[in-house]
Amino acid sequence: MNDPATFLHAMRFLGAGLAMIGAIGAGAGIGIVSGGAVQAMGRNPDATPTIQTNMILGIAFAEAVAIYCLAVALIIVFAA
Amino acid sequence: MTETTPTRRFGFKRWIVIALILLGIYFGFIAGGIFKPVAPGVVLPGEPIWPGLSWLTNTLLATLLADVVLLWLGWSTISFMRSGKLVPSGVYHIVELLVEFLWNTAESTAGKWARRLLPVFATIFLLVLVANLIRLVPGFESIGYLQSPEAGSSVKGYPIVQILPGVYALDGSQAGQEVPAGTAEPQGLCTTCTLVPFLRGSATDLNFTFALAIVAVLAVEYFGFRALGLGYLTKFFNFGTMINKPVFGVIDAGVGLLELVSEISKIISFAFRLFGNIFAGTLLLAILGALTVAIVPSFLYVLELFVGVIQAYVFGMLTLVFISQAVVGHGGDHDEHAEAPAAH
Numbered sequence: 001m002n003d004p005a006t007f008l009h010a011m012r013f014l015g016a017g018l019a020m021i022g023a024i025g026a027g028a029g030i031g032i033v034s035g036g037a038v039q040a041m042g043r044n045p046d047a048t049p050t051i052q053t054n055m056i057l058g059i060a061f062a063e064a065v066a067i068y069c070l071a072v073a074l075i076i077v078f079a080a
Numbered sequence: 081m082t083e084t085t086p087t088r089r090f091g092f093k094r095w096i097v098i099a100l101i102l103l104g105i106y107f108g109f110i111a112g113g114i115f116k117p118v119a120p121g122v123v124l125p126g127e128p129i130w131p132g133l134s135w136l137t138n139t140l141l142a143t144l145l146a147d148v149v150l151l152w153l154g155w156s157t158i159s160f161m162r163s164g165k166l167v168p169s170g171v172y173h174i175v176e177l178l179v180e181f182l183w184n185t186a187e188s189t190a191g192k193w194a195r196r197l198l199p200v201f202a203t204i205f206l207l208v209l210v211a212n213l214i215r216l217v218p219g220f221e222s223i224g225y226l227q228s229p230e231a232g233s234s235v236k237g238y239p240i241v242q243i244l245p246g247v248y249a250l251d252g253s254q255a256g257q258e259v260p261a262g263t264a265e266p267q268g269l270c271t272t273c274t275l276v277p278f279l280r281g282s283a284t285d286l287n288f289t290f291a292l293a294i295v296a297v298l299a300v301e302y303f304g305f306r307a308l309g310l311g312y313l314t315k316f317f318n319f320g321t322m323i324n325k326p327v328f329g330v331i332d333a334g335v336g337l338l339e340l341v342s343e344i345s346k347i348i349s350f351a352f353r354l355f356g357n358i359f360a361g362t363l364l365l366a367i368l369g370a371l372t373v374a375i376v377p378s379f380l381y382v383l384e385l386f387v388g389v390i391q392a393y394v395f396g397m398l399t400l401v402f403i404s405q406a407v408v409g410h411g412g413d414h415d416e417h418a419e420a421p422a423a424h
Contacts, residue, residue, distance in 0.1 A: 053189070057401060060394040064349040067356040071348075074359075078124045 016073040026066030033058040101374045108373025118238050118250045118275075118370060122363065126285040127276045131227065138277055139285035142220070146211040146282060153206075178206070185397065190404045193303075197403055200299045204292060205396030208283070212358060212388030215281030216381060221362070224277035226250070237272030250275060283358035283391075286351065293350035296399040297343065304406035312406070316340040346402065350395065357391050 037055035041048050126137030153175055160172045168176060182202045187194040214220070226248060229237045238250040250273060282288045304312040314320060318336035322329030361384045369377045 049188070053185075053397070056390070056394060057397060060353065060398060064353055067349065067352045070356040070360065071352045074124065078122075 012076055016076045019073040019076060020069050022069035023066040026062050026064075026069075029062030029065070030059050033062060104374035124286075126280065126287070129276075129278050130225065137285065138224075138280040139282050139288060142215060142279045143211060143282040143288055145279065146207060146214055149210050149214060150206055182396075186400060189397070189400050193307075193404065193407055197303070197400060200296075200403070201396045201400045204296060204399055205392050208292070208354065208395050209389065209392035211282040211288070212392055213385070215279075215283075215358070215362075216384055216388070220279045220281065221277045221366070222275075223279075224275050226273040227276050228272065229274045237274050240273050281358055281362055283354050284362050286355055289351040289355040290347070292354070292395070293347045296350055296395070296402075297347050299399065300346075300402045300406050301343075303403045307407035315406075316343075350398065354391055354395055357387055361387055 033055055037051050037058075040051050044051075126139035128134045129136050129138050129141055153171060156171045157175045160168070160170075179202075182205060183194070183198060186198045186201050190197045226240060240248045241251045242248055301312075304315070314336075316336050316339050318332045319329070321332045325332075365377065365380055365384060368380060
């Protein structure tokens with residue numbers, strides 16, 4: 001606490017860690033998407049290619065949120 | 081019931097693998113010294129491949145290498161086609177597999193636009209795929225020149241040892257030392273060094289991913305204008321419905337402006353998705369490779385292969401889907417669609 005530079009350094013890492021909390025949502029979202037896709041594929045195996053394509057797209061969109069968190073965390077650690 | 085030919089339980093190759101694993105464990109944990117991997121320094125921008133050569137970064141060199149691999153694939157396909165042989169052989173198998181897969185994907189997503197969209201989709205997919213796969217070749221991020229770390233940065237330096245005349249390595253058995261501020265060493269060999277690799281994965285540089293993302297989004301706009309003419313703009317500036325439906329028209333206009341914002345955020349999400357996945361994968365490989373010398377990195381390499389292919393597929397697929405959404409116009413109602421440009 002006596003050294004402002006070290007304190008700032010520590011707070012940057014803390015902030016980056018806090019920013020990555022947003023990845024929780026993406027994790028839950030990806031789980032829900034793939035769970036639904038697996039159920040759909042189980043009910044209708046013939047539709048697997050279509051479902052798989054849409055599942056990967058859905059996962060990509062859900063993951064984008066986590067990627068934003070990662071970008072913020074990287075900016076905090078390296079750029080700010 | 082069927083006669084099975086007895087298979088050799090212990091083939092020759094698996095002994096090589098086991099010997100390599102044991103060697104890794106021996107050098108990593110017991111022998112120590114120069115064979116112990118050093119904890120990597122995390123560097124965001126691409127580094128120059130030689131001190132002072134700032135316009136040629138190692139990520140750019142890796143991208144050029146990916147281009148060379150793609151050109152080689154294309155050239156070997158052309159020479160196979162010219163040879164007139166009917167039985168596919170060699171690398172032509174891979175190209176045929178890829179092209180068939182790409183065509184099926186494009187056709188199932190874009191329908192009648194598939195012929196025109198395939199070049200855009202296939203170019204992005206192949207470039208990202210090759211760039212993501214060649215970064216896993218041993219030698220990437222591990223062969224380079226030694227440089228004293230920037231003073232005051234958090235990157236740690238390691239003492240160097242000479243293993244062959246003119247060949248130096250970092251001594252991983254010594255703990256990394258932070259370089260105190262203001263002790264930048266003069267030119268020449270440093271005593272506490274970091275490694276600057278000659279080659280680093282292309283997608284670990286934001287310039288590569290942002291360039292691809294901008295090209296992809298510009299392609300979306302281009303195909304949108306090409307399919308719908310100036311009517312494509314009504315997707316964003318949708319004031320036409322405000323005249324006959326005042327309340328919902330305002331909502332439509334707001335939604336149109338939101339579309340405009342989402343068009344810009346597409347660039348950011350494209351770029352950071354690829355960058356984040358590949359950069360995080362690189363960090364994972366490097367850090368866990370330094371912590372656990374044997375066995376675990378092998379599984380992580382399999383994961384990274386998977387991630388590289390999936391990210392290439394996602395990048396190309398999202399481009400394709402965005403273009404297919406752009407070319408059909410909004411609402412899907414043809415009467416309204418024919419009316420909107422006139423009102424604009």
